[in-house]
Amino acid sequence: MTAIEISGLTKEYGDLTAVDDLTLTVDDGEIFGFLGPNGAGKSTTINMLLDFTRPTTGSATVLGYDTQTEADEISPRVGVLPEGFDIYPRLSGRRHIEFASETKAAEDDPDAILERVGLSAEDAERPAGDYSKGMRQRLATGMALVGDPDLLIMDEPSSGLDPHGIREMQELVRSEAERGTTVFFSSHILEHVEAVCDRVGVLNEGELVAVDTIDGLREEIGGGATMTLTLADAANGAREVAGAVPGITDVTASGRTLECTITDPAAKAGVVTALDNAGATIRDLRIEEVSLESLFTALTNGDGSEPGDGTGAQSGTADEAALETETEVPR
Numbered sequence: 001m002t003a004i005e006i007s008g009l010t011k012e013y014g015d016l017t018a019v020d021d022l023t024l025t026v027d028d029g030e031i032f033g034f035l036g037p038n039g040a041g042k043s044t045t046i047n048m049l050l051d052f053t054r055p056t057t058g059s060a061t062v063l064g065y066d067t068q069t070e071a072d073e074i075s076p077r078v079g080v081l082p083e084g085f086d087i088y089p090r091l092s093g094r095r096h097i098e099f100a101s102e103t104k105a106a107e108d109d110p111d112a113i114l115e116r117v118g119l120s121a122e123d124a125e126r127p128a129g130d131y132s133k134g135m136r137q138r139l140a141t142g143m144a145l146v147g148d149p150d151l152l153i154m155d156e157p158s159s160g161l162d163p164h165g166i167r168e169m170q171e172l173v174r175s176e177a178e179r180g181t182t183v184f185f186s187s188h189i190l191e192h193v194e195a196v197c198d199r200v201g202v203l204n205e206g207e208l209v210a211v212d213t214i215d216g217l218r219e220e221i222g223g224g225a226t227m228t229l230t231l232a233d234a235a236n237g238a239r240e241v242a243g244a245v246p247g248i249t250d251v252t253a254s255g256r257t258l259e260c261t262i263t264d265p266a267a268k269a270g271v272v273t274a275l276d277n278a279g280a281t282i283r284d285l286r287i288e289e290v291s292l293e294s295l296f297t298a299l300t301n302g303d304g305s306e307p308g309d310g311t312g313a314q315s316g317t318a319d320e321a322a323l324e325t326e327t328e329v330p331r
């Protein structure tokens, strides 16, 4: 069974098409990242899946049930972490979880759920109005986990969390998936999506511009990688050798450094072997994959990716080094 099946879903607000003819399938047990800049239509899509908003045209099923005619079957089986969750300031954290359990007629142990989302027994007793933004987000996540849902829909789950909280959230998403829960995870923060998702769908101005694994997307846009080799001797003589390896598109030599642009992952080993065969000694090797930042910009034409605009791109820029996978092989 597919967890989510979206077919030609469109939502218009007057002249604005918030979601434009979206067709997408999310498989059972998958962690699917729904990625896109601010205003791309992610929340609108989620709202249609939950029947909070009706589509202008198109249809969708969630866990095999039609979102418009069988929404009552869907809600008990789905845990939702909404964007901008409102707490009841005077109620304790535990009471929030109990409330969610009563609503879903579930029999979860509130303390076990609070522990899973990183709220202590002491926190559980405090009024949620006193919670920090990150603690509120954890509480909202706990409420979403009540009733052991088959599908977890999370709208910007890392919002308000510090790096430690983000790591915990990612572990939680993974452990939910291991329990068999499908996770549909919306975010504009690229590295969060890469860290947990099996596949991603990229939405831009309401349109789905790509669906693939992150590696698949990298290959699709041909971003490739850059391989920098430090040789024992001047690199100029090795330039031609590296350039002849299939999958290498460009080679520059400077001093003892050789820089190769790679479009085929197999070319990495090919260069090392070719240089070795030609008698060159490799002292150091460094590979930089295309950053998610540039991948996202390529797919969304830079929309929403301006540094400092408050979108995930800002965090992406600050953490650019962290976004790039680097492999160093000292020799």
Ligand SMILES: Nc1ncnc2c1ncn2[C@@H]1O[C@H](COP(=O)(O)OP(=O)(O)OP(=O)(O)O)[C@@H](O)[C@H]1O
Binding pocket: 013, 016, 017, 018, 036, 037, 038, 039, 040, 041, 042, 043, 044, 045, 083, 188
């Ligand atoms: N109720 C509404 N009335 C009119 N326009 C709306 C409404 N809800 C959303 N929109 C518009 O639809 C577009 C998509 O918004 P949506 O909230 O789905 O984007 P998003 O991808 O979730 O963005 P963000 O990452 O900022 O949450 C935006 O242009 C938004 O202004």
